[in-house]
Amino acid sequence: MKPRGRLLGFYAALVFLFLHLPLLTLAVFSFNASRFTVWQGFSLAWYRAIFHDPDLMESAANSVVIALAATLISVAAGTLCAYALWKRRSRLISAGLYLSLVTPEIVTGVSLLALFQWAFRWLGWRLGLHSVILAHVAFSLAYVVIVVAARLRTLSPTLEEAAMDLGATEWQAFREVTLPLLLPGIAAGALLVLTVSFDDYVITSMVAGVDSQTLPMVIYAMARRGASPVINAISALIVVFFGALILVSERLAHAAEKLS
Amino acid sequence: MSRLRSWFLVPAWLWMGGLFAAPFAIVLAYSFLTRGAYGGLDLPWTLESYQRLADPLYLSILLRSFLMAAAATAICLVLAFPLALFISRSGRRRNLYLQLVILPFWSSFLVRLYAWLFLLRDTGLINTALQALHLIREPLPLLYNDGAVLLGLVYGYLPFMVLPIYATLERLDPALLEAAADLGARPFSALWRVTVPLSAPGIRAGVILVFIPCLGAYLTPDLLGGGRSVMIGNLVQNQFTTARDWPFGAAVSVALMAVVTLLVVLFLRRGEEAL
Numbered sequence: 001m002k003p004r005g006r007l008l009g010f011y012a013a014l015v016f017l018f019l020h021l022p023l024l025t026l027a028v029f030s031f032n033a034s035r036f037t038v039w040q041g042f043s044l045a046w047y048r049a050i051f052h053d054p055d056l057m058e059s060a061a062n063s064v065v066i067a068l069a070a071t072l073i074s075v076a077a078g079t080l081c082a083y084a085l086w087k088r089r090s091r092l093i094s095a096g097l098y099l100s101l102v103t104p105e106i107v108t109g110v111s112l113l114a115l116f117q118w119a120f121r122w123l124g125w126r127l128g129l130h131s132v133i134l135a136h137v138a139f140s141l142a143y144v145v146i147v148v149a150a151r152l153r154t155l156s157p158t159l160e161e162a163a164m165d166l167g168a169t170e171w172q173a174f175r176e177v178t179l180p181l182l183l184p185g186i187a188a189g190a191l192l193v194l195t196v197s198f199d200d201y202v203i204t205s206m207v208a209g210v211d212s213q214t215l216p217m218v219i220y221a222m223a224r225r226g227a228s229p230v231i232n233a234i235s236a237l238i239v240v241f242f243g244a245l246i247l248v249s250e251r252l253a254h255a256a257e258k259l260s
Numbered sequence: 261m262s263r264l265r266s267w268f269l270v271p272a273w274l275w276m277g278g279l280f281a282a283p284f285a286i287v288l289a290y291s292f293l294t295r296g297a298y299g300g301l302d303l304p305w306t307l308e309s310y311q312r313l314a315d316p317l318y319l320s321i322l323l324r325s326f327l328m329a330a331a332a333t334a335i336c337l338v339l340a341f342p343l344a345l346f347i348s349r350s351g352r353r354r355n356l357y358l359q360l361v362i363l364p365f366w367s368s369f370l371v372r373l374y375a376w377l378f379l380l381r382d383t384g385l386i387n388t389a390l391q392a393l394h395l396i397r398e399p400l401p402l403l404y405n406d407g408a409v410l411l412g413l414v415y416g417y418l419p420f421m422v423l424p425i426y427a428t429l430e431r432l433d434p435a436l437l438e439a440a441a442d443l444g445a446r447p448f449s450a451l452w453r454v455t456v457p458l459s460a461p462g463i464r465a466g467v468i469l470v471f472i473p474c475l476g477a478y479l480t481p482d483l484l485g486g487g488r489s490v491m492i493g494n495l496v497q498n499q500f501t502t503a504r505d506w507p508f509g510a511a512v513s514v515a516l517m518a519v520v521t522l523l524v525v526l527f528l529r530r531g532e533e534a535l
Binding site: 005008009011012015016018019020022023025026029036037038076077080081083084087088090092093096098099100102103104105106107108109110111112113114115118134135137138141145170171174195198199201202206216219220223224227231232235238239242243246 | 263264265266268269271272273274275276279280281282283284286287290339340342343345346347349357360361363364366367368369370371372374375376377378379381383384385388392415418472473475476477478479483492493496497500506509510513516517520521524
C-alpha cells in the first residue's frame with residue numbers, strides 16, 4: 001500500500017508541476033533585467049514599461065469597461081432567466097443555453113461578425129465597444145444561468161409559498177425572499193463573467209472595431225511580434241490580480257456561509 | 261404566477277433570438293450562397309461550399325483536428341485520472357489540491373499559451389538553457405509543430421478532465437474497495453475493476469468537456485502551431501478574414517456545429533442534465 005501511495009503522490013506532483021511551472025517561470029522572468037531569456041539581475045523595468053505604453057493602458061481601460069458592462073447585463077438577464085426556468089422549465093431556452101456553451105469560440109465569433117455586419121449596415125452603425133459588449137453577453141449568459149440555477153436548486157419553493165400565504169405578491173416574494181438568498185450564486189456568476197470577458201481574445205478579435213482594441217488583443221499582437229518581457233510582466237499582473245480576486249471571493253463566500 | 265415568469269424570460273428570449281439564433285441562421289444562409297467577385301456574397305444558392313469539404317486538402321485538416329482532439333483527450337485522461345485519484349485520497353488537503361488544479365484555469369487562457377511560447381521558442385527558456393549547458397548548438401524546433409499544439413491543448417483543458425473525475429471518485433464508497441480487498445483483489449485489480457468502472461460518468465463528462473473545445477480550438481493551433489499545424493478553427497477564421505470566402509467558412513462552421521451538437525446530444529441522452 002505505502003509505496004503505491006507514494007508513487008501516486010509522485011505522479012500527482014509531476015502533473016502539478018506541469019500545470020504551474022510554465023506560469024511560474026513566466027512570472028520569474030518578468031523581473032529579469034535583460035530583455036533576453038538569460039537571468040541578469042532583478043529589475044522592475046518591465047512593469048514600469050507597462051504603464052508607459054499607451055496601447056496597453058488604453059486597451060486595458062477598454063477591457064475593464066467591456067467586462068463591467070457585459071457582466072452587468074449578463075448577470076441581470078441570467079438571474080431572471082434562471083429564476084424563470086426554476087419556476088417552470090423551458091426546453092427551448094435550456095437547449096439554446098447549452099448549445100451556446102459548447103459552440104466553438106471561433107464559430108461564435110464569425111457568426112456574430114456576420115450578424116453585426118448585416119444588422120449594422122441597416123442601422124448605419126460601426127463595430128466598436130458596443131458590438132464587443134453584445135458579443136460578450138452572447139457567450140456569457142449561459143454561465144450566469146448555470147451558476148445561479150445551481151444555487152436555486154438548494155432553495156425550497158416553500159419559502160416563497162409561505163411568503164405569498166402571508167400576503168406577499170409574486171414580485172415581493174422574489175425580491176424579498178429569493179433574491180437575497182441567491183446573492184452568493186449571483187456573485188459567483190458575476191466573477192465568472194468578469195474573468196471570461198476580460199480574457200476573451202477569439203470572439204473579441206472578430207467583432208472589435210479599430211477603436212475598441214482590448215487588452216488580450218494587444219497582448220496577442222505583441223506575442224506575435226516576438227518575445228518581450230513586457231508581456232511576461234502584464235501576464236504576471238493578470239494572473240496575480242485574478243488569483244487574488246478568486247481567493248478573496250472564496251474567503252468571503254466561506255465567511256458568509258458560516259454567518260448564515 | 262406565470263406572468264412574472266414570462267416577464268423574467270424576456271431578456272433570455274431576446275438573447276435567444278438576437279444573439280444566438282439570428283447569427284447562426286445568417287451563417288447557415290451564407291453557407292448556401294456563392295462567393296462574390298470581390299469576396300462578398302452572391303446568388304445563386306448552391307451546395308458547392310459543402311462539396312468543397314470533401315477536397316483532400318480540407319479533408320486532411322478535418323481529419324487532423326479529430327486526431328489532435330482525440331490525442332489531447334487521451335493524454336488528459338492519462339494525466340487526470342491518477343491526479344483525481346490522488347486528490348480524492350488526500351483527506352483534509354483535498355481542497356488545497358483542488359484549488360491548485362483550478363487556479364491556472366482562472367488565469368487568462370492567452371497568458372497560459374504565451375507561457376509555452378516563452379518556454380518553447382528558438383530564443384525561449386528551454387533552448388537558451390540547453391545551449392548554455394552546451395547540450396545543443398542549434399536551437400531545437402520545439403515550436404510550430406503538431407507536438408506543440410498538442411501540448412497546448414492538454415495544458416489548456418486538463419482541469420476540465422480532472423474536476424468531473426474527481427467529483428465521481430469523491431462520491432465513491434470506500435467500503436466497496438475494502439470489500440474488493442476482502443474478496444482477495446489486489447489494489448491494482450480493485451482499482452481497475454471497481455474504481456475505474458464506477459468513475460465512468462466522470463470520465464465520460466471529462467472526455468466530452470475536453471474533446472469538444474479541442475476540436476474547435478483556434479487560439480492554441482494559431483499561436484503554438486504558427487500556420488504549420490492548422491485545425492478546423494483556423495480554417496474557419498482564415499476563410500472569414502484573409503481568404504474572404506465567407507460561404508465556405510460558413511459551411512465549415514455549420515459542419516463543426518453539427519458534429520459538436522451530435523456529440524452533446526449523444527452525451528446528454530445518458531441523463532446528465534444541469535438546467
